[in-house]
Amino acid sequence: MNSVSAGPELELRIACGAMLYDASRMDQPGSDGFERDHWRQRGVLEEVAGGRGTVAFIHDGDRRWVLRHYRRGGLVARFLDDTYLYTGEARTRAHAEFRLLRRLREWNLPVPVPVAARYQRAGLVYRADLLTEELPTRLTLAQALASGPLEPVTWRAIGRCIAGLHARGVQHADLNAHNLLLGAGGEVYVLDFDRGRIRARGAWEDRVLTRLRRSLDKVTSGVPSGHFGDAEWQWLLDGVAGVNGGDGIGGVSSVSGG
Helix, strand or coil: CCCCCCCCEEEEEECCEEEEEECCCCCCCCHHHHCHHHHHHHCCEEEEECCCCEEEEEEECCEEEEEEECCCCCCCHHHHCCCEECCCHHHCHHHHHHHHHHHHHHCCCCCCCEEEEEEEEECCEEEEEEEEECCCCCCEHHHHHHHCCCCHHHHHHHHHHHHHHHHCCEECCCCCCCCEEECCCCCEEECCCCCCEECCCCCHHHHHHHHHHHHHHHHCCCCCCCCCCHHHHHHHHHHHHHHCCCCCHHHHHHCCCC
C-alpha cells in the first residue's frame, strides 16, 4: 500500500466537546462535516446499510470520505444506543481511533486514512463520529464469499495482512469477515479499529484469529459448500506464518475450525 503522508494533527473546541482533524485533509474544520444533513443537502451523500446502522459515503469534489457515527452492538444497544461513559477526552472512541489510525498509516499499514474525529459530551456520557478517506474498494470478504470461492493466493494475502498488523502489535478488537476488504489487484484492507490498541505480542493473536474463524463460519453457513472450510483456513494461516517467518508467533497453528 502506498504511503500517505499525514498533515499536522490539530484540535478545535466545539459546543460540548472537541474535534481532532488532519489539517492537510480538512481545510475548513467544523461540526458541519459530521452532520449527514449538511452533506445530504449538498447532494453528495450516499448512505449504505451495514453493521450497526448505516455508513455514509461523501463524494464532494476531490473528497471521498466515509462518515461513521459510533453505535453500540449487542443487547446493550437497546438501552444506550450511541452513548458512552465519558472518562476523559483522549479515551473517547473517536479520538482514540483517529490517533491509532494515524499511527498505523505512519507504518504504511492497509487501513483507512483518518480525516477528523469528534465527540460531544452531555453530562456523564458522550456521542462520537469519525471521518476517514474512502478506501479503493467496498468489497468485503463476506460479500466475496457469498459470490464464490476464493483462490489460495487471496487467502494467503489475507493472512499476510493480519500478520502485518500483529507484527506491529496491533490488536483489532473485532476482526471479522465484514471489516476485511478485498481490492481488484489482490490488495487486502482492514476497517473499524474502534477499541483497537497497540500492545506486546502474545496469546491475544490467537484470539483475534479465532474470532475471525467464527465469523467466516457464520457468513458461509448458508452458501454452497466449497466457499470456505478447513483448507481455506489453512491457506490463511499459511499467510500468517509466512510473515511471521514460520516461527509460530502467537500460536497460529493451533487455531482451527470446529
